[in-house]
Amino acid sequence: GQNIDQPTEMTATEGAIVQINCTYQTSGFNGLFWYQQHAGEAPTFLSYNVLDGLEEKGRFSSFLSRSKGYSYLLLKELQMKDSASYLCAVRDRDSWGKLQFGAGTQVVVTP
Amino acid sequence: GAVVSQHPSRVICKSGTSVKIECRSLDFQATTMFWYRQFPKQSLMLMATSNEGSKATYEQGVEKDKFLINHASLTLSTLTVTSAHPEDSSFYICSADGDRFIPGAFFGQGTRLTVV
Numbered sequence: 711g712q713n714i715d716q717p718t719e720m721t722a723t724e725g726a727i728v729q730i731n732c733t734y735q736t737s738g739f740n741g742l743f744w745y746q747q748h749a750g751e752a753p754t755f756l757s758y759n760v761l762d763g764l765e766e767k768g769r770f771s772s773f774l775s776r777s778k779g780y781s782y783l784l785l786k787e788l789q790m791k792d793s794a795s796y797l798c799a800v801r802d803r804d805s806w807g808k809l810q811f812g813a814g815t816q817v818v819v820t821p
Numbered sequence: 822g823a824v825v826s827q828h829p830s831r832v833i834c835k836s837g838t839s840v841k842i843e844c845r846s847l848d849f850q851a852t853t854m855f856w857y858r859q860f861p862k863q864s865l866m867l868m869a870t871s872n873e874g875s876k877a878t879y880e881q882g883v884e885k886d887k888f889l890i891n892h893a894s895l896t897l898s899t900l901t902v903t904s905a906h907p908e909d910s911s912f913y914i915c916s917a918d919g920d921r922f923i924p925g926a927f928f929g930q931g932t933r934l935t936v937v
Contacts, residue, residue, distance in 0.1 A: 743925055743926070750912075751931065752827075752929060752931040753914070755926045755928075808870060809855075809867070811865045813863065814864050
């Protein structure tokens with residue numbers, strides 16, 4: 711199985727940058743996902759990393775280091791609408807498509 | 822991206838009754854669907870993996886006789902919560918996998934179940 715840890719809450723100012731860290735332990739890593747979830751809604755896919763390095767997609771970037779069991783999601787130029795929970799999830803090599811989720815990081819963007 | 826449709830979005834039922842939730846893949850064939858449950862301020866917990874034409878695989882601690890899953894076609898999986906109790910009140914979400922995109926990337930809209 712996997713142990714996935716991420717901070718519970720982070721607060722940042724509109725226009726700023728926030729980095730959400732995620733560490734994991736898994737017996738057979740096969741990809742890491744980041745999702746955004748607004749209250750009362752289903753998660754929305756943000757990014758997927760399976761190889762080491764940085765994946766950039768607009769204001770959002772995600773980084774992975776498999777040797778360290780570490781990932782981060784970087785949110786730039788924060789907007790009020792970015793206030794949401796951000797979920798880190800790991801896919802196991804032996805269970806294609808099956809995801810283990812972290813508890814989520816609640817990001818609060820203030821004016 | 823792929824479209825996964827879940828219905829109903831909200832349902833309120835009386836304790837002891839059963840509720841059926843549908844998960845459909847609208848523009849692709851889903852060989853596997855996953856059912857998750859999310860309690861308030863908690864993360865998603867996988868309940869079961871549903872494969873077309875075969876029995877679902879349930880996670881430890883999930884009662885298969887209480888949460889009936891049927892995956893009769895490549896575009897539809899259903900979750901039936903039988904003899905619902907207030908503690909079953911939760912947000913239920915499905916995810917469908919196909920061969921055209923990253924598995925695990927797309928979720929249905931979720932179903933908010935309230936048992937009174």
